[in-house]
Amino acid sequence: MAKEISGRGQRELRVKVKSARGRKLSSTLWLERQLNDPYVKRAQVEGFRGRAAFKILELDDKFRFLVPGARVVDLGCAPGGWCQVAVPRVNALGERKSKAVGRVLGVDLQEIEPLAGxxxxxxxxxxxxxxxxVKEWLGGRADVVMSDMAASASGHKQTDHLRIIALCEAAAYFAFDVLExxxxxxxxxxxxxxxxxxxxxLKMKFTKVMNVKPPASRADSSEKFVVATGFKGQE
Structure with missing residues (x-):
């Protein structure tokens, strides 16, 4: 990669993307952001299927819900980055012989490339x-239900906000049905x-509800993550 030498030492040059005929400005800016995103580069180096993997990794580092033996359901799992993080942490492959073996189950509207564990x-x-x-596939209830889903963007900020909240509410009700x-x-x-x-x-259904913006979530994004722990069970 090109380097620039200054009085303060070396630093990486920011990649600039030239506009191309037929490409929208928004597409050019997105491509430029991707090329300069350190999490995109880390995902490529570490073999993750997308930068989103670091969001669940950072959330789990903080709250420790992906433990050995846990049964995990990943809603809207494509392309599989969150599953990739979950597999070793719940010991889904059984590689840590002294630890309980967990399960990772991903569901999505589209097929995804197979992932070991x-x-x-x-x-x-x-x-x-x-x-x-899902309970039949798992052989019981889940210990964790997680979702990085986002509704298709309409370009209208308020509409998109309501859509993603509705999708998250649907995921929450699903979690009420399958969680241990x-x-x-x-x-x-x-x-x-x-x-x-x-x-x-969520505060009615769980003992603790926290709202977090992990470092991997882009600073200019309005997304955050809700982490609800201690499900109170079925009424």
Whole structure:
């Protein structure tokens, strides 16, 4: 990579992307951001399927919910980065002989490339009996339900905000159906006023609800993550 020498020593040059015919300015800016994103580079070096892997890694480093023996459901799992992080942490491959062996189950509307240690299914988690299918595949209830899903962008900020809150609420209700008592729910939301009802709902169902913006979440993004621990169980 090109280097620049200054009086303060060496530093990496920022990659600039020239606009191209037929490419929108927004696409050019996105490409430039990707090329200069240290988490994108780390993902490539460390073999993760996307920079989003570092978000769940940092959240788990802080809250420790991906423990050996845990049964994990990843909603909207494509391309599989969160599953990649979960597999070694819950000991899904059984490589740590002295530790309990966990399970990682990913579901998505699209098929994803197979991942060692994770079981993936093409499934709409909002369809009837989806919770029953997941519990059947797991052989019981889950200890963790996590979601990095985002609704398709419409370009209208308020509409997109409401869509992602609705998607997160749907994921939360799914978690209520499949979580073991004491379980954890982790999901992406967008900062704003519309998530108030979701927060109230989670505080009723879990003993502790925290809102976090991990370092891997871009500073210019309005996303944050809710981590709800200590599921109180079915009423």
């Amino acid at each position: 994770a079981e993936t299914h093409t499934l709409d988690f909002m369809e009837d009996d989806a919770d029953l299918k 008592e004491g379980g954890t729910f982790v999901a992406k939301v967008l900062a704003g006023g519309a998530e108030g009802d979701l927060q109230k709902l």
